[in-house]
Amino acid sequence: xxxxxxxxxxxxxxxxxxxxxxxYLQWVERKVIAHIQVRMGPSRVGPHGLLQPLADxxxxxxxxxxxxxxxxxxxxxxxxxFAITMALLSISVIPFGSEIHVPGGTTWMQLADxxxxxxxxxxxxxxxxxxxxLAGWASNNKYALLGGLRSSAQMISYELPxxxxxxxxxxxxxxxxxxxxxxGQAGYYLGFIPRWSIFQTxxxxxxxxIIFLIAAFAETNRVPFDLPEAENELVxxxxxxxxxxxxxxxxxxxxSNMITVCAITTTLFLGxxxxxxxxxxxSNYVPAIVFLLAGAISLYHGLNxxxxxxxxxxxxxxxxxxxxxxxxxxxxLKEALLPLxxxxxxxxxxxxxxxxxxxxxxxxxxxxxxxxxxxxxxPMAVLNLLVTGLLVALFS
Amino acid sequence: xDVILFLIFAAIAVVCGFNVVVQSHPIxxxxxxxxxxxxxxxxxxxxGAEFLAAAxxxxxAGAIMVLFVFVIMLLNAGAEIRKGRALLAQVLGxxxxxxxxxxxxxxxxxxxPGAADVRFGGFQHGTAADVGRALxxxxxxxxxxxxxxxxxxxxxxxxxxxxxxx
Numbered sequence: 001x002x003x004x005x006x007x008x009x010x011x012x013x014x015x016x017x018x019x020x021x022x023x024y025l026q027w028v029e030r031k032v033i034a035h036i037q038v039r040m041g042p043s044r045v046g047p048h049g050l051l052q053p054l055a056d057x058x059x060x061x062x063x064x065x066x067x068x069x070x071x072x073x074x075x076x077x078x079x080x081x082f083a084i085t086m087a088l089l090s091i092s093v094i095p096f097g098s099e100i101h102v103p104g105g106t107t108w109m110q111l112a113d114x115x116x117x118x119x120x121x122x123x124x125x126x127x128x129x130x131x132x133x134l135a136g137w138a139s140n141n142k143y144a145l146l147g148g149l150r151s152s153a154q155m156i157s158y159e160l161p162x163x164x165x166x167x168x169x170x171x172x173x174x175x176x177x178x179x180x181x182x183x184g185q186a187g188y189y190l191g192f193i194p195r196w197s198i199f200q201t202x203x204x205x206x207x208x209x210i211i212f213l214i215a216a217f218a219e220t221n222r223v224p225f226d227l228p229e230a231e232n233e234l235v236x237x238x239x240x241x242x243x244x245x246x247x248x249x250x251x252x253x254x255x256s257n258m259i260t261v262c263a264i265t266t267t268l269f270l271g272x273x274x275x276x277x278x279x280x281x282x283s284n285y286v287p288a289i290v291f292l293l294a295g296a297i298s299l300y301h302g303l304n305x306x307x308x309x310x311x312x313x314x315x316x317x318x319x320x321x322x323x324x325x326x327x328x329x330x331x332x333l334k335e336a337l338l339p340l341x342x343x344x345x346x347x348x349x350x351x352x353x354x355x356x357x358x359x360x361x362x363x364x365x366x367x368x369x370x371x372x373x374x375x376x377x378x379p380m381a382v383l384n385l386l387v388t389g390l391l392v393a394l395f396s
Numbered sequence: 397x398d399v400i401l402f403l404i405f406a407a408i409a410v411v412c413g414f415n416v417v418v419q420s421h422p423i424x425x426x427x428x429x430x431x432x433x434x435x436x437x438x439x440x441x442x443x444g445a446e447f448l449a450a451a452x453x454x455x456x457a458g459a460i461m462v463l464f465v466f467v468i469m470l471l472n473a474g475a476e477i478r479k480g481r482a483l484l485a486q487v488l489g490x491x492x493x494x495x496x497x498x499x500x501x502x503x504x505x506x507x508x509p510g511a512a513d514v515r516f517g518g519f520q521h522g523t524a525a526d527v528g529r530a531l532x533x534x535x536x537x538x539x540x541x542x543x544x545x546x547x548x549x550x551x552x553x554x555x556x557x558x559x560x561x562x
Binding site for chain 1: 427447451
């Protein structure tokens, strides 16, 4: 198959999966937060509220599209467009899996392997602040402006520890290409401890991982760093004046950034698509077992229903899980699906962490946020980088 | 393909550069400047200097211009008002500009005769590893001197800001 056609297919698949994940991530978030707070969460549209994202999209598209008369029209319209473009861009360099066979050759489960891959991600993330900053300014509203200002100050500040935390595992990997970074993490110590960056000798990157994760929360404007849209102080922050799909664009950008950042964390620190333990110890059967267990639990609850509707819906869910489990056992598809499973599992776990923290922690105060970035995170990141550099120079 | 991309982005760079001067509102000027930085990064990429392109976007478009925009937003600077211009500037401005550009082109051509051989992707030492090696071996002293200079500038800024607060 020729390069152009293959790239086009891959781009379409990645875009479709990303957008679907975006929509359902929001459903997952609402459900998880609801259960943390002992509520039901969305449950009206479709079984277990599964069609809620669709309903939301229809609602947002059909809402009246207001443009206030006092805004700077060009920038007001350009800002959400810019935000969503930048948010969707960096997914293109992330490797989702290893090389697979397609009709007429092999291909990588990645859109583009740049040899400055991680720098590309940093570049896109450093430019993406304009979407929020300009939205705040162009709205000509004091709350929006304050939100935009806070966001730019916060994102510039946290970009420093973020970049420093990225640099440390790069010293171990000795490459900027995301594909090579993952390949450098292949293998196991003592046969069972994976050589992921967070465990790798001579300097396990666990500190770097934690710093990166905290900075990532700030970069994506998530709780506890969501000061740009702190609703008890700023109404809705930078998107106060936005309605309809323009508001949805900011929403999608935020969730897309979250997915990207989790995928990058997986790639840099958690060994990308590599399994948790070697295939010789049976890691190939993990996905099938996980989905089988999920199916069995759903079936059990379907047979002992807590609600009347569960008798119908849960067996169907169980059947879906059983089919997925069976698919993971087909030898032809294994090559492509197993790396994808491990990648999705790690990214999904991180996304769950994002949601979990949103349900747990309160928001920072603004001066605490800045002091934390400059007086704690940045020195720690520099220290970590120096120690890593020294150990790498001494031992490898 | 390379030539087409070069023409597109060179044109964007020139138009944005022109826009920086023409626009009366500081935010519009700043955004045009971001356009210039971005298209310059693409031109570096076309030459094969990928690390420089990434650094251009991260440092100039990402960090420095964000600070510019931030300051403009914070000061809430309004559109500037055109005042009447000196007769000399009105009459001689454009001709002098073209004379200057012509002179620059002339000197560039005469002083760097090899520059005519620049080809797309012809620059072979643009990877991060090459740039790093050059910075820490051949250009170590200038590199360190520049970093000390920047450090001094930062210290100066801190001292100045301190005085304001008292």
